[in-house]
Amino acid sequence: MNSPDFDVIVIGSGLGGLAAALTAKENGCRDVLVVESEGVLGGSTRLSGGVVMGSRSRLQRAAGIEDGEDDLFKEYMAINVWDVSAGPVERWASRSGDTIDWLENHGVPFYERLIFSGDDRRPRGHCVEGGGQAIVDALVPRCREAGIEFALGNRVDELVREGGGVTGVRAGGETLTAGAVVVATGGFGANPDYLARHYPIAWVPGETFYIGADGARGDHLRFAEQLGAQLTGENRGLRMLNPGVDTMHEAFLPGWTILLDKNGHRFCDETAPYGILDSLMKARDNVGYVVFDDAALRPPPELAERYGDAYKQIWPNHAKFKPKHYTADVMEQxxxxxxxxxxxxLDKLAASAGIPEPDLCGTVARYNQLVEAGEDTDFGKAARFLNPIATPPFYAVEVRPTAIAHTGYGLRIDDHARVIGVDGHLIAGLYAAGECTGGIVGPTYSGSGSSLASAAGLGRMAGEAAAEYVLPALA
Structure with a gap:
């Protein structure tokens, strides 16, 4: 029997792919190839903010933050009402701190200070100095030093399956054989047809846009059809609110806004993490109104500092958050x-927006009472963000969650990142990591850093399992 061209072929060069390739090499594989469809390495990772969620890392302990062994897992499952694949999530979560340490050991430059990733009880967000590009810049040289090869500008057309297992890939008319294949192709946010089909809750023709790499076209869905692999996670992912006037995404709302449903009712702390807002919008026909007054846009000098403190998110790797859409210039434009x-x-604002006047006016009146009392007893927004909505003109901007940051429909994997077939059996030699996996993202996106954390964690799991699978043939 001829030896394969490579021990492991990894498809995709984002964090999931790089972690899988480097881990396979570290676990004894000799010849590893990373195939990237685009002309640049890094996938959507290089475009990300560079926050990686992790529990019980060296950095977390050094910061004096104590996490229980299964705290991250329990909180992740709770926020997703246990509607995810518990096996791989539990293994990923239990090893998440070790994964941060592994990344740090490979030169990823983390800040010492951690942030809250989302609505978690303790800071678990590890911020990378230089953002996602710095992750790529650290890992690619380590891969090259280890002898890992890269092939750019090569989109894989199909996976080769012989004797019940995956034995290679075909791209551009060429076949490359492998002992194992890791699919790390990212999501399908750059494919409108797949968005309309598999993420319809996010799809508004002419408005929906994707915050990610152009290469994220859903290749994993084609592979699943070819091989009979299970898929899971329809209508899962992460959507951010967008006013529909442009394709500039805005992750957070300023604290001086209120967010109303189409009936004119407030329903949340407006400074909540974007994953929470995404989940809440699902129950409100995915339509909301961001309401504020002119004092927020043109605060008097004595209140400029108060209105300028509009975000509770403070990232060490990010400039101070400022409004992108909710400014005087944009409103004028x-x-x-x-x-x-x-x-x-306010009554004329309600009429213009098509919101019931008594409800909008009553909601603003109620909110202003809470502002005067200095405590948001309705939804718990921090007191420093409570500013009255009382200075005309008044503004209501209709928003929909149509800025797509993550897609969660993909290959079902077990707790070792092995792909499961529709017949319930593992597909021998096939592994998956990152955004192309399904069942990891649940009804509520858990927070900043969870996608990079699952990419790195599942990538390491896939690399380990692939190496274990091919090592007997290398002996």
Whole structure:
């Protein structure tokens, strides 16, 4: 029997792919190839903010933050009402701190200070100095030093399956054989057809846009069809609120806004993590209105500092958050847009936006009472963000969650990142990591850093399992 061209072929060069390739090499594989469809390495990782969620890392302990062994797992499962694949999530979560340490050992430059990833009880967000590109810049040289090869600009057309197992890939008319294949191709946010089909809750023709790499076109879904692999996670992912006036994504709302449903009712702490807002919008027909007044846009000098403190998110690797859409200049630019409503009184604002007048006016009156009392007893927004909505003109910007940051429909894996077939059996020699996996993201995206954390963690799991699978043939 001829030896394969490579021990392991990894498809995709984002964090999941790089982690899988380097781990396979560290676990005894001799010849490892990373195939990247685009002309640049890094996938969507290089475009990310560079926050990696992890529990019980060296950095977390050094910061004096104590996490229980299964705290991350329990909180992750709770926020997703246990509607995820518990096996791989539990193994990923239990090893997440070790994965941070592994990344740090390989030169990923983390800040010492951690942040809250989402609604977690303890800071678990490890911020990378230089963002996602710095992760790629650290790991690619380590891969090259280890002898890992890269092939750029090669989109894999199909996986080769012989004798019940995956034995290689075909790209551009060429076949390369391998002892094992790791699929780390990212999501399908850059493929409108797949978005409409598998993430319809996020799909608004002409408005939905993707915050990620152009190479994220859903190749894993083609592979699943070819091989009979299980898929899971329809309508899962991460959506961010967008006013529809442009394709500039804005992760967080300023604290001086209120967010209303189409009936004019407030329903959350407006400074909540974007994953929470995404989940809440699902129950409200995915339509909301960001309401504020002119004092927020043009605060008097004595209140400028108070209005300038509009975000509870403070990342050491990020400039101070500032509004992107909710500014005087943008409101002036889009004042005639059908999603932007401006009026001299609240009743006229309600009429313009099509919101019941008594409800909108009553909601603002209630909110202003809470502001005056200095405590948001309705939804718990921090007191420093409580500013009255009382200075005309008033603004109501219609928003929909149509900025796509992550897609969660993908290959079902077990707790060793092995791909499961529709017949319930493992597909021999096939592994998956990162955004192309399904069942990891649940109804609520858990917070900043969870996608990079699962990419790195599942990538390491896939690399280990692939190496274990091919090592007997290498002996």
């Amino acid at each position: 889009f004042k005639d847009h059908d999603r932007v409503h401006i009026a001299g009184s």
